[in-house]
Each structure stands twice: as structure tokens, then as C-alpha cells.
Amino acid sequence: MNVEINQMIESENETVHLDSNKQVKLNRKDPTIKLSKRRWLIVLLFSCYSLCNSFQWIQYGIINNIFMRFYSVDSFTIDWMSMIYMLTYIPFIFPVTWVLDKKGLRVIALVATALNCAGTWIKVASVRPDLFPVTMLGQFCCSLAQVFILGMPSKIASVWFGSEEVSTACSIGVFGNQLGIAIGFLVPPILVPNVEDIDELANHISVMFYITAGVATLLFILVILVFQERPVFPPTQAQATARLVPIEQYSYTASILRLLRNKPFILLILTYGLNVGCFYAVGTLLNRMIIDHYPGEELNAGRIGLTIVISGMVGSLICGIWLDQTKTYKQTTLAVYLMSFIGMLVYSFTLDLGHLWVVFLTAGALGFFMTGYLPLGFEFGVELTYPEGEGTSSGLLNCSAQVFGIIFTISQGKIMDNYGTLFGNIFLCVFLFIGSVLTGFIKPDLRRQMANQMARISADRQLSGQQPDYGATALIKKLDSSSAQD
Numbered sequence: 001m002n003v004e005i006n007q008m009i010e011s012e013n014e015t016v017h018l019d020s021n022k023q024v025k026l027n028r029k030d031p032t033i034k035l036s037k038r039r040w041l042i043v044l045l046f047s048c049y050s051l052c053n054s055f056q057w058i059q060y061g062i063i064n065n066i067f068m069r070f071y072s073v074d075s076f077t078i079d080w081m082s083m084i085y086m087l088t089y090i091p092f093i094f095p096v097t098w099v100l101d102k103k104g105l106r107v108i109a110l111v112a113t114a115l116n117c118a119g120t121w122i123k124v125a126s127v128r129p130d131l132f133p134v135t136m137l138g139q140f141c142c143s144l145a146q147v148f149i150l151g152m153p154s155k156i157a158s159v160w161f162g163s164e165e166v167s168t169a170c171s172i173g174v175f176g177n178q179l180g181i182a183i184g185f186l187v188p189p190i191l192v193p194n195v196e197d198i199d200e201l202a203n204h205i206s207v208m209f210y211i212t213a214g215v216a217t218l219l220f221i222l223v224i225l226v227f228q229e230r231p232v233f234p235p236t237q238a239q240a241t242a243r244l245v246p247i248e249q250y251s252y253t254a255s256i257l258r259l260l261r262n263k264p265f266i267l268l269i270l271t272y273g274l275n276v277g278c279f280y281a282v283g284t285l286l287n288r289m290i291i292d293h294y295p296g297e298e299l300n301a302g303r304i305g306l307t308i309v310i311s312g313m314v315g316s317l318i319c320g321i322w323l324d325q326t327k328t329y330k331q332t333t334l335a336v337y338l339m340s341f342i343g344m345l346v347y348s349f350t351l352d353l354g355h356l357w358v359v360f361l362t363a364g365a366l367g368f369f370m371t372g373y374l375p376l377g378f379e380f381g382v383e384l385t386y387p388e389g390e391g392t393s394s395g396l397l398n399c400s401a402q403v404f405g406i407i408f409t410i411s412q413g414k415i416m417d418n419y420g421t422l423f424g425n426i427f428l429c430v431f432l433f434i435g436s437v438l439t440g441f442i443k444p445d446l447r448r449q450m451a452n453q454m455a456r457i458s459a460d461r462q463l464s465g466q467q468p469d470y471g472a473t474a475l476i477k478k479l480d481s482s483s484a485q486d
Contacts, residue, residue, distance in 0.1 A: 033240060036231035039160040043169055045226055046109070046156055047176025049219040050149050053116045054180030056142045056212065057085045057283075059188045062302050064287045066194050070201055071132040075288065076413065081139050082284040083409055086402035088143040089150065094256075096147045097395040101255075105152070105159065106229040112148035113220040115141050120213035127206045129198065150177070151394030154378040162235045164324055166382075171320025171375040178313045178371055181283065185305025189298050255388050259396060264443045265384045271442070272377040272397045274435035275340060277404025278428045279370050282308070284409045289421050290359070293352050300356055304363050311364040312371020319372050320379075329380045330444035336376055337439045339369040341432040348425035386447040404431075 060067050060081035067078050100108050119141030126135035153173025154166075161169040191208040195201050234240040259265055282289075283305065290301035315336075322332060343366035350362050378394055385393040408428060416424035 032233050033235065033237060034233050035162050035165075035235050036160065036233070038228065039169070039231065039235070042160055042227065043156055043172050045219075045222060046149075046152065046173055047179070049109070049113050049116065049216075049223065050152075050173070050176040051180035051183070052212070052216050052219055053112070053142060053145050053149055054177045055184040055187075056116075056119070056139065057082055057146070058181055058184035058305070059208070059212075060139070061284050062185050062287050062305060063188050063192055063194075063298060065291065065298065066192055066201070070129055070198065070205065071135070072129060073132060079284055079409065079413060081136070082280075083406055084136070084139055085143040085146055086280060086405040086409075088140065089147050089402040090399055092144065092147045093151070093395045093399050097151070097392045100152075100155065101392070104229045105155065106227055108148050108152065109223050109227045112145045113216070113223045115145035115148070117213070117216040117220040119143075119145065120209065120216040124206070124209045124213050127202050127209060129202075150398045151378075153177075153375065154382050154394045157379075158236075158382065159230050159239065160235060166236075167320040167323035167375065167379050168317075169320075170379050171316045174316050174375045174378070175313050178309050178316060178374070182306045182309035182313070185283075185286075185302045185309060187302075189302035194298060255392055256396075259385055259388055259393060262385060264445055265381060265393065265396075267438055267442045268377065268381055268384060269396055269400045271337070271435040271439045272381070273400030273404040274431050274438075275337060275370065275373050276377070276398075276401035277408045278340075278344070278432055280401065280405030281408035281412050281428060282366075282370075284405075285413055285416065285424070288413070288416065289351065289425075292416070292421050293354075294356060294359075297356070304356075304359055307360050307364045308367030309371060310367070312367040312369075312374075315368040315372020316375050320375050323376070323379060327446065329376075329383055329446060330439075330442060333373070333376045333380050333442075334436070334439045336369050336373050337432075337436045340366070340373060341429065341436050343369050344425065344429050344432050348422060348429060351421060351425070380442075383444075383446045384442075 060078055064075055064078045067073075067081075068075055096108070099111075119138045122138030122141060123135050126132075126138055153170045156173055157166040157169035188208060191211075192201070192204045195204070286305050286308075287298065287301045290297055290304060294300065319332060319336065323329060326332070343362070347359075347362040347366045350358050377397055381393040381397050408431070412424040412427055415427055
């Protein structure tokens, strides 16, 4: 495919002009590089429906003991209400990323919000103690919707935002997912108090499910009316190059194979999975951790989860802005990874001190770095894999996270049952340390940055009367040359 891209761009590329407004004219068809005002609305709408979906990931687990009693099931069964999000992602991510590459962002957004909406209404119909399979079906629909959501922030950022905004935009996309988890920690313990009367409990659960269904329905309608496939003009020269490739010349299988031969990206897949898998385990088992040391504190367990995610949202935005300003992808990723490991250690050894304020403090520090790592992994992955599709690289990262999330959640739960919470948390610390070491071995091959830099050099050459070599073309030639030497 690289040779075909080279030939295509070389035949099309006749003029490159950089004016004072940084608008670039690429070829005789004269597409203009500029930013769409709608881009902020698109990423905000995505964040909202991502929020609605991620809220439901944790809404059962954070009041684990209440749903156990209502549906007369054990704690491991309720844990699966969260783990089904992870399990569903693994087999469906590959067909979903294929659909993304073939059909585009709008189709993905429509399917995501439709499935999420359907799942919420199925759960509305499940509020009876004998209808646990129905509520599981509703959760399955929502988990399937997540497959169409989780890997999209980097794709939306690349398609809609300029090179100086992509990391910030990706952080905003991830922000919605994190805010949904935060609300999922906070709201269920408030809406569904631990009352003894089953009929009263059913009313509380029904209110929560109706609110969620109403929000999901509104967001589905908004996506139908507002969400666009892409802006009229490409926001970057990297995107302008991508638009030159006819869809029929794109091979999804070949793209996957190229990614799996990319050694730095393979290391990132492993390290991302270890970090985010630990976060999934902590989130799923948080209620059990807190109740074990602080009985009757379901509401504070939710507030501690909220603290983890809110501090992580702040960390995500700060890291995104920092990356846009410095482009220090490996250094920032490694630093945040190490701090996640240290934060998990501190949280583990202070959980049983008997002071909830200490747990709030250490959980907040843990969340700032562990959750703040999410957009870093997405953006680093896009840099390492350009010009491959952002949805494909993000999908592989998330697939790794789901696999490790299931393994860590089940393993940590069993360790906690047999040896206590401390040993369960130390189990996660070991893998965060391994991930930190492996991150140090990732070669920072920032291909997207190189493409944009080459494009600017080409524009400067055109202004000085030299024959330009379009940025992405130069990058692909360089990659082809490297491949030939290998």
C-alpha cells in the first residue's frame, strides 16, 4: 500500500503553498487545510454518549451487595456485570474497526448510540428479582455499544482537529468516558440506598434505569441530527494524505499485519493493557475493597471511586495539553506509568489504616496518574503507527486492556477472597512495575509528527522555488527505504 500511496501523491502533488493563516494548498484539486468550527461540537457529543455508556459499566459493581440481594446472586456474578464490557470487546473489536475503516465515523456513532439506547430500555424492563437474565441482556447490549465507542477518541481527534490540538481533543474524548465512570461511582449509591423492603428497592432501581434510558434516547436523537462523518476540509496534511487513498485500495488485514510487525507498538499494546487492566480491576472491585475495611460505607465507596476518576480526568486533560505543547510522548508516558505504580503501592498500604480521608487522598493520587494514562496511550499509539488507521491502533490497545482487565479482575478477586485485600492490591503493583520497565524500552518513533514536519519543510521549499516533497510522502518513502534495508 505504501508504494501505491507514493505513486498517487507524486502524481497529484503539484503545488504546496503555506500562507500566513497556515492554510495549505496541496494539489491541482486545491483542497484547503483548515479547521472546522463544528469540531468542538462533534467531540462534545461523542463525550456525552461515551459518558452515558461508561456510566453503566460500573453501576452494578459499585453497589454490588445491593444487587446481590435484589437478584439473589453471588458477588462474582455481579462482578460479571462489569466484566461483560471487557469480554464483549475482545471478539467484536476487529469487525467493528473494519466497519469504521469502510463506513466511517457517522455509521459507528449511530450504531453505538442505538445499541446503548436499546440496552437501557431492556434494563428498564428487568426490575424484578426473577429477571436477572433480562438485566444481563441489557448490560450485554450496552457492552456491545462500548465496542463502537472506546477506541474512537484518537480517530475523532485526527479526523477533526489540527496537529496542535489532537492530544487535547483526544483527552476530551476520553474525558467523557471517565466522567461517565465517575457518575457511575457516585449516583447509584445515592439513587439506590440499601433498604430492606424489596418493593421499595425495586422502585429505586427503576428510577435509576429510567433516567439512564431517557438520557440515552436523547443522545441517540442528537447523533442522528448533528453528527457528521468528517469536516469539508482536512485539518492537517496527514489527513489530506489519508483522503487521497481510495477506500478500495485499503486492506484492513494488511494494516493489522503491519501493526503486528511494529515492535514499539507491540510493546505499547502490552504496557497499555497492563496499566488499564489494573484500572478496570480496581474499579470493578472497589466496593468490595472498601466494604471489607469500612463496613456499611457503600456511599463512601462510590465517592472514593468518584475521586479516582475525577482526579484522572484532570490528569488526562493536563497530559493532553502537555503533549500538544511538548510532543514528549515517551517521556510523559513513562513518567505517568511510574507514578501509577507508586500511587498503587501507597494506596495498597494505607487502605487499612482506618481513616477514610487517607483513602480519599491516596485514591485521588492513584486516579490522577492511572486514569490520566488513557489518552497518553492512545496518542502514543497513533504516533507509532501512522499512517495506519487510528481506530485500528486504538482497537488493539483496548483489546489488550480488556484481556488483562478480565484476568486481573478475576485473579485479584480470588486473591482477596483467600488472602485479603492487601495481597490482591500487591498483585496489581507487580504488573504495574513490569509495565513501567517495558515502557522504558519503547522506541519513540513519532511518525505522525515526522509527516507534519516534512510537510512544513515541503511548503518552505515551494516558497523558495524548490521542488516540494509532500510531508507524508517523504515519511512513507523513508519507511519504505527502512523496510527495504531490513
